[in-house]
Amino acid sequence: GAVVSQHPSRVICKSGTSVKIECRSLDFQATTMFWYRQFPKQSLMLMATSNEGSKATYEQGVEKDKFLINHASLTLSTLTVTSAHPEDSSFYICSAKERQGTSYNEQFFGPGTRLTVL
Amino acid sequence: GNSVTQMEGPVTLSEEAFLTINCTYTATGYPSLFWYVQYPGEGLQLLLKATKADDKGSNKGFEATYRKETTSFHLEKGSVQVSDSAVYFCALRNFGNEKLTFGTGTRLTIIP
Numbered sequence: 001g002a003v004v005s006q007h008p009s010r011v012i013c014k015s016g017t018s019v020k021i022e023c024r025s026l027d028f029q030a031t032t033m034f035w036y037r038q039f040p041k042q043s044l045m046l047m048a049t050s051n052e053g054s055k056a057t058y059e060q061g062v063e064k065d066k067f068l069i070n071h072a073s074l075t076l077s078t079l080t081v082t083s084a085h086p087e088d089s090s091f092y093i094c095s096a097k098e099r100q101g102t103s104y105n106e107q108f109f110g111p112g113t114r115l116t117v118l
Numbered sequence: 119g120n121s122v123t124q125m126e127g128p129v130t131l132s133e134e135a136f137l138t139i140n141c142t143y144t145a146t147g148y149p150s151l152f153w154y155v156q157y158p159g160e161g162l163q164l165l166l167k168a169t170k171a172d173d174k175g176s177n178k179g180f181e182a183t184y185r186k187e188t189t190s191f192h193l194e195k196g197s198v199q200v201s202d203s204a205v206y207f208c209a210l211r212n213f214g215n216e217k218l219t220f221g222t223g224t225r226l227t228i229i230p
Contacts, residue, residue, distance in 0.1 A: 032216065041222060043207070043219075044207070046217055046218070095161075097216070107216075
């Protein structure tokens with residue numbers, strides 16, 4: 001089946017630094033990728049939708065200058081958390097939708113990246 | 119707006135027990151409903167889905183029926199196995215919209 005990977009799986013950084021998280025579709029082309037954030041005991045919250053070759057669409061309340069998303073190819077999207085602070089510590093999950101989607105247009109999810117900002 | 123309310127966990131059951139994880143939703147229009155499962159160290163996987171009222175989704179022994187009158191989509195399995203231990207997420211998606219709205223997830227642990 002369709003596989004989505006994320007790298008790194010876990011990252012710890014100092015406050016004020018920037019962190020880049022990669023999301024790759026390994027065996028399919030993804031025109032659309034989604035970035036979610038999950039706090040402990042809370043649901044996944046959609047942060048932004050990115051389409052290959054165009055600017056990401058951010059959800060209300062998500063700072064686009066803080067969470068930079070790049071979707072430069074059909075298999076790779078990156079999320080950069082700029083000037084990270086402890087409140088940015090969270091679990092970040094990406095998903096990808098196949099280019100040749102089924103009528104359902106299923107999203108395939110990565111395993112997530114745990115970010116801890118000290 | 120859309121919202122999904124899930125039974126809080128964690129849930130611990132013995133092997134071969136009957137499982138129910140409750141899910142209710144609020145949505146405009148006629149959403150599609152989903153159950154996703156996340157095994158340790160892996161991404162969310164689609165477990166089953168239903169796209170209209172009274173539809174029953176089923177997979178791997180799990181079932182859920184789309185109940186419009188009670189706005190529910192409860193997940194059931196007649197006899198759970200240790201390998202069913204995972205986190206289960208209920209979700210909905212409005213017609214013509216790519217966005218998924220998730221519940222908080224329910225951690226299920228099955229003990230031998």
